[in-house]
Amino acid sequence: MRVERCVSRGLGKVTGYALGPYQTAIVRIGFGAAWLFFLLREWPHRHELYGPDGPWSFGLGKQLIDSNHAFTVLMWASSGSWFELVYLVAMAAAAAMVLGWHTRAATVLFMVGVLSLQNRSVFMGDGGDNVIHLMSLYLILTRCSQVWSLDARRAHRSRSRAETRADAARTDASAGAHGRGGNPPPHAGGNSAPPHAGGNSAPASVGGSTASGIGDPVAGTGGVVLWAVLGAILVGGTIAGAMTTGWTLFFWALWVANAAWWCVNKAVAVRGGSGLRELRTVCDILANLAHNGVLLIIMVEVCLIYSTAGWYKIQGSRWQDGTAVYYPMNLDYFTPWPELSHLLAGNGLMVFLVTYGTVITQVAFPFTLFNRRVKNVLLAMMIMEHVGIAVLLGLPFFSMAMIAADAVFLPTVFLVWLGRRVTALRTRVRGRLPGGDVRRQPVAPPPPRTAGSEDPAVPASAPVGWPGDRTG
Secondary structure, eight states, X not given: OHHHHHHHHHHHHHHHSOSOHHHHHHHHHHHHHHHHHHHHHTGGGHHHHTSTTSSSOHHHHHHHHHHHOOOOGGXXXXXXXXXXXXXXXXXXXXXHHHHTSSHHHHHHHHHHHHHHHHHHSGGGOOHHHHHHHHHHHHGXXXXXXXXXXXXXXXXXXXXXXXXXXXXXXXXXXXXXXXXXXXXXXXXXXXXXXXXXXXXXXXXSEETTEEBSSTTOBOOOHHHHHHHHHHHHHHHHHHHHTOSOHHHHHHHHHHHHHHHHHHHHHHHHHHTOOHHHHXXXXXXXXXXXXXXXXXXXXXXXXXXXXXXXXXXXXXXXXHHHTTOGGGTGGGOGGGOSXXXXXXXXXXXXXXXXXXXXXXXXXXXXXXXXXTOHHHHHHHHHHHHHHHHHHHHHXXXXXXXXXXXXXXXXXXXXXXXXXXXXXXXXXXXXHHHHSTTTTOOOOOOOOOOOOOSOSSSTTSOTTOOOSSTXXXXX
């Protein structure tokens, strides 16, 4: 019985809701920001890196793509205008990822932008680009917009408006019944259940947009138009034979899955019915399984990156004698601040401690995941290590990518605290802007939601919208 209860609780967590909402949100923001800042910095040199003026010509790229079957839309045309369009779309998708705007479609466009540019010129990347490459594939299957996203805010506001309308309808019906001298109906619409028994009885759709989970709303009008445009492009690419069979099936599977998700939620919002709600529950379970499985893969990958890097370092003689950090600090290519690099490289004890500390931290980190305190200490050390790499070695985007990957292990308490501080800072800055001192009318927080028949995939403690901003 004890084993069965443990298994039941485990299955309930894995299938009931998407785990790690704050962690996946910070991963989404981190990788979107890293790729966006990289594209902005390389804007003056984009033609030499990935465009028609690069040393890796269009013909060489075509031969490589034909041999390794990698995906890149830059091979669809050799014109400069097509390259400019792809580059701008990649930047827009990265910005949408950071903001959490129509995140489901943004993750697909983000992946297309990353793969298209990196596979066009395979010799232009480093370790950070490899991590972004893989994460762009993983983020497609995650529900990474549950918090800290415009999608979460839109879903919360839609639910609040729907609940307000439902409460007003029940009040009007009750007042009409009292005016006729009869008993008020137990519930608007003929349902005898109390308003919030076993879930929120208000419809989850306002203006054609439903929210099946907090921060993971079904696309409204803008989202439908965006997915329709993507579908038209996919049809054109399929007819023209621009993609291999595997990539064609992959993109069509994504498009059909999202279309089916929208249809199911729209049907639940319009017609209701136990059968449709059960179908939506099944869809939620599948989405949660995909999210939680990918979250586990991301954690395993981060552990493999650090463990393999640490064990390879152990085999190097310079890491064994504690002098490996000294050499890159004396290379002109890796010294954006020569005075600071030479100052640290001239301290033998500091070089020894940093060299051995790097190896020990990377090797030991995967073995500390079951000890929260030790894990958090080593995680802070690794983040500081990447900050040092960004400053001393001039590799900021590699460090941003690795810190974003490390964020999957950050404790939820710290992320909630950080979100509240950011919200307080945003409110303070907004108050100092012209017209920002006008105080909004206080809005009562929504009643607590429980995992019931209307929204079975959302736990009562699931986050809503931006942290510290309960009014949306």
